[in-house]
Amino acid sequence: MPPDYSGENLRGRSFKGQNLTEANFSKADIRGANFTNAILKGADFSGAKAGLQRRWVIGLLLAGFPLLPIAFIHSISLGLSVANIFYIQNPGNILIGAVSLVFVVVFCIVAIRKGLTAGLGVLVVLYVVASLLVVTLTFAFPKALTVIRTSPKDLALVFALLFAFAFILFSIYIGWIILGRHEKDAWIDLFSTAFAATGGTSFRGADFTDADFTGATLKNTDFRNANLTRTRFYEAKKLDLARVDGTILTNRAVIDLLVTGNGRGKSYAGANLRGANLIGADLKEANLKDADIIEATFQGACLEWANLTLSQAVGTNFTNAHMTGACVEAWNIEITTILDNVDCRFVYLLEYPKPGTDDRERRPSSGEFKEGDFTKLFKEVLNTVDFIFRHKLDNGEAFSTALKKVLEDEKTKLKSFDDKGDGIFVFKVAVPEGADKEKIHSDFTQNYQLALAAVEEKYKALLQAKDNEIVIYRQQSADMKEITSLLANKPITVQVDNKVENKNMTNSNDSSRKVEIGSVGRDFNASGQALNLGEISGTVTNTINELPSAPEPEKPGIKEILTQLQKAIEADSDLTPKDKEKALKQVKSLAEAAQNPQEKQDLADTAITMLKGVLSNLPTAAKLVEECSKLLPLISTFLGLG
Numbered sequence: 001m002p003p004d005y006s007g008e009n010l011r012g013r014s015f016k017g018q019n020l021t022e023a024n025f026s027k028a029d030i031r032g033a034n035f036t037n038a039i040l041k042g043a044d045f046s047g048a049k050a051g052l053q054r055r056w057v058i059g060l061l062l063a064g065f066p067l068l069p070i071a072f073i074h075s076i077s078l079g080l081s082v083a084n085i086f087y088i089q090n091p092g093n094i095l096i097g098a099v100s101l102v103f104v105v106v107f108c109i110v111a112i113r114k115g116l117t118a119g120l121g122v123l124v125v126l127y128v129v130a131s132l133l134v135v136t137l138t139f140a141f142p143k144a145l146t147v148i149r150t151s152p153k154d155l156a157l158v159f160a161l162l163f164a165f166a167f168i169l170f171s172i173y174i175g176w177i178i179l180g181r182h183e184k185d186a187w188i189d190l191f192s193t194a195f196a197a198t199g200g201t202s203f204r205g206a207d208f209t210d211a212d213f214t215g216a217t218l219k220n221t222d223f224r225n226a227n228l229t230r231t232r233f234y235e236a237k238k239l240d241l242a243r244v245d246g247t248i249l250t251n252r253a254v255i256d257l258l259v260t261g262n263g264r265g266k267s268y269a270g271a272n273l274r275g276a277n278l279i280g281a282d283l284k285e286a287n288l289k290d291a292d293i294i295e296a297t298f299q300g301a302c303l304e305w306a307n308l309t310l311s312q313a314v315g316t317n318f319t320n321a322h323m324t325g326a327c328v329e330a331w332n333i334e335i336t337t338i339l340d341n342v343d344c345r346f347v348y349l350l351e352y353p354k355p356g357t358d359d360r361e362r363r364p365s366s367g368e369f370k371e372g373d374f375t376k377l378f379k380e381v382l383n384t385v386d387f388i389f390r391h392k393l394d395n396g397e398a399f400s401t402a403l404k405k406v407l408e409d410e411k412t413k414l415k416s417f418d419d420k421g422d423g424i425f426v427f428k429v430a431v432p433e434g435a436d437k438e439k440i441h442s443d444f445t446q447n448y449q450l451a452l453a454a455v456e457e458k459y460k461a462l463l464q465a466k467d468n469e470i471v472i473y474r475q476q477s478a479d480m481k482e483i484t485s486l487l488a489n490k491p492i493t494v495q496v497d498n499k500v501e502n503k504n505m506t507n508s509n510d511s512s513r514k515v516e517i518g519s520v521g522r523d524f525n526a527s528g529q530a531l532n533l534g535e536i537s538g539t540v541t542n543t544i545n546e547l548p549s550a551p552e553p554e555k556p557g558i559k560e561i562l563t564q565l566q567k568a569i570e571a572d573s574d575l576t577p578k579d580k581e582k583a584l585k586q587v588k589s590l591a592e593a594a595q596n597p598q599e600k601q602d603l604a605d606t607a608i609t610m611l612k613g614v615l616s617n618l619p620t621a622a623k624l625v626e627e628c629s630k631l632l633p634l635i636s637t638f639l640g641l642g
Contacts, residue, residue: 006044011053030201037205045213050201051220051238218242223249229275230297233258248272257281264302289351309351313337323374327351327360335382335433344374385437387427387444400636402448403427406440414637533570533577536584540566543591558594558638562587565631572624579614586611590635597639604639608632 002022010025014034022042030045032053081100111119200220212232219238225246233239236259240252249255254271257263261280267287276296284302290310297317305325315336323344329351333339345368349361363369363377387403406412411432431440544566550557556564569575569583586607593604611628618625 032199032201034202035206036202039207040211041207041209043208043211045211045216048213048216050216050218052200223247229295230277231275232277232279234261234277235259248274248276307351318342323347333378333382334437337382339375339378342374344369347374383433384428384430385440387429387441398448398451398454399633400641401451402444403633403637404641405447406444411435412440533580533584536581537566537570540584540588540591543588547591547594558635561631561634561638562591562594565628565635568624568627568631572622574618574622574624575614583611583614586614590639593639601639601641604635605641608636608641
C-alpha cells in the first residue's frame with residue numbers, strides 16, 4: 001500500500017532515490033526535504049508546502065546582507081559625482097558631473113528598453129570613450145580643466161542624495177523586471193533563483209509522472225531535470241520562483257498556462273508542451289502551431305477554433321476534448337494518440353485557404369460530424385504511412401522498386417496518392433494496426449536510395465551502349481555512301497505487283513501502280529508520308545476507353561492516368577511527329593497491358609522503357625519530362641512492376 005504522509009511535518013527529511021509511487025503528501029510540510037531522483041509517479045502533493053526552512057531563509061538573508069551597504073555607497077558616490085555640475089565656477093568639475101550624468105541616463109534608458117546586460121555593455125563602451133576624451137582635454141587644457149575636491153553643500157548635497165535615492169529605486173525596478181523572467185537577462189534570473197533555492201525542497205531528477213501539485217506552494221524548490229509528464233500544477237503557488245532548468249517550465253507562458261489553465265486566444269506557437277497536464281484547460285482560439293504536445297493530456301479541454309497545424313501529438317490524450325472548428329493541418333498523430341469521445345462538429349485541414357478561394361478543406365465538407373465520426377475519420381489516418389515527395393521524384397523506376405518492397409507484406413496496401421500542387425506528392429500506404437510506421441518509412445527511404453543508385457548505374461551502362469551504337473552507325477553510314485556511289489551508275493529495277501517480271505524503270509509507262517518500299521521505324525504510303533497522328537491518337541483513345549473508370553473521381557485510376565499521359569504527349573511542342581508517334585504507340589501498349597496486368601507485365605515494362613528512351617532526347621526542364629516523372633511511377637505501381 002502506498003505510504004501516507006498527508007498533513008505531516010516532513011521538514012528536512014530525506015527521501016532521496018526512494019520509490020514513492022502514489023504516495024500521499026497532501027498538505028504536508030516538505031520544506032527542505034530531499035526527493036532527489038525519487039520515483040513519485042502518481043504521488044499526491046496537493047496543498048503541500050515546499051521551499052526553504054526558516055534557518056535557511058535567515059542564512060541566505062545574512063549572506064546577501066553585505067550587498068546592501070555596497071549598493072548604497074555606490075549610489076551615493078554616483079550622486080556626488082553627478083552633483084559636480086553645480087560647481088559652475090570650475091569647468092573641470094562641470095565636465096565630470098556632465099559625463100557622469102550622461103553615463104547614468106544612457107545606462108537607465110538602455111537597461112529599461114534592452115535589458116540590464118545591454119545597459120552594462122553600453123556603460124563599458126561609454127567609459128572607454130569618455131576616458132579618452134577626458135585625457136585628451138586634460139592635456140590640451142591643463143589649467144582650464146582642473147578639478148576642485150570639495151564636499152557638496154546646500155543644493156548640490158540635496159541633489160546628490162535625491163539622485164542616489166532615485167538610482168536605488170531604479171535598481172529595484174530592474175530587479176523586479178528580471179524576477180519576471182526577462183529573457184534578455186535570463187542569466188541573472190537563473191543565478192538569483194539558484195541562490196534562493198539553496199537549501200530548499202529538492203525534486204531534482206525525480207519522476208513525477210501523473211503526480212498532482214494542485215494548490216501546492218513551490219517557492220525556492222529545485223525541479224531541475226525532473227520528469228514532469230502529465231504532472232498537475234493547477235493553482236500551484238509561486239512556481240515561477242522555482243529552479244526549473246531542463247523542464248518545460250523554463251517558459252514563463254507555459255507556467256502561467258499550467259497554473260491557471262487559461263490559454264484562450266494566446267499563442268503557444270512552437271512551444272514545448274511535451275507531457276503538459278492541461279486537463280480542462282481553456283485553449284479556445286489558441287495558437288498551438290508547431291507545438292510539441294507529445295504525451296500531453298487535454299482531457300475535457302476546450303480546443304475549439306484552436307490552431308493545431310504541424311503540432312506533434314504522438315501519445316497525446318484528447319479524451320472528451322472540444323475541438324469544433326480546430327485546424328489540424330499536417331498534425332502528427334499515431335496509434336498512441338487517444339481521440340475517444342471527442343466533441344467535434346467539424347474541423348479544417350488547411351490553415352489558410354487555397355489560393356484564390358476560401359476553401360480550407362472543411363471536414364465534413366457539409367453538415368456536421370455525427371457522434372464518433374471524428375474519431376473514425378482520424379483513426380484511418382493512424383493506420384497509414386505518408387510518403388511525401390517535394391518538387392518531383394528523382395527517378396520513377398527507383399520509386400516503384402522501393403514501393404514494391406513496402407507492398408511485399410500482404411497487410412500493406414497502396415491506399416491513395418495525391419497531387420498537392422506546387423510539385424508536392426503524397427502517397428499513403430495502409431498498414432496494420434500496431435505496425436512500426438517509423439521503420440516502414442525509414443526502410444522505404446533506404447530502399448529508394450539504393451534503387452536510385454542502381455538505376456543510375458543502369459542508365460550509365462545504357463548511355464555507354466548508346467555511344468557504341470553511334471560509332472557503329474557512323475561506320476555503317478560511311479559504307480552506305482560507298483555502296484550508293486557504286487549503284488549510282490546502274491539501272492534501278494523494282495518489282496510491281498501485277499506481274500512477276502522485271503522492267504527497266506525508264507521503260508515503265510504505268511505511273512498509277514502502287515510501289516511498296518520497305519521502311520524502318522514507321523509505315524509509309526506511296527507518297528512517302530507518315531500515317532496520320534490523328535488516326536494513331538484515335539486508336540490509343542479507343543484502347544484506353546476499354547479500361548474501367550476509377551470508382552472515386554477524386555482518386556484517378558489507370559485509365560485516367562493514361563489519358564493524362566496521352567494528352568501530355570499530344571500537347572508537347574518539343575517532340576517531333578516521329579517521336580510523338582512512338583510515344584503514343586507505347587501508351588497504347590500500356591493500355592493493353594492494363595487489361596491483364598499479370599500476364600502482360602513484360603509488355604508494360606518494355607513500353608515504359610521505350611517511353612523513357614523517347615524522353616531522353618528532351619531537355620530535363622521540358623514539361624513532358626516533368627509530367628512523366630509524376631505519371632510513370634504511378635503507372636508502374638498500378639501494373640505491379642518493380
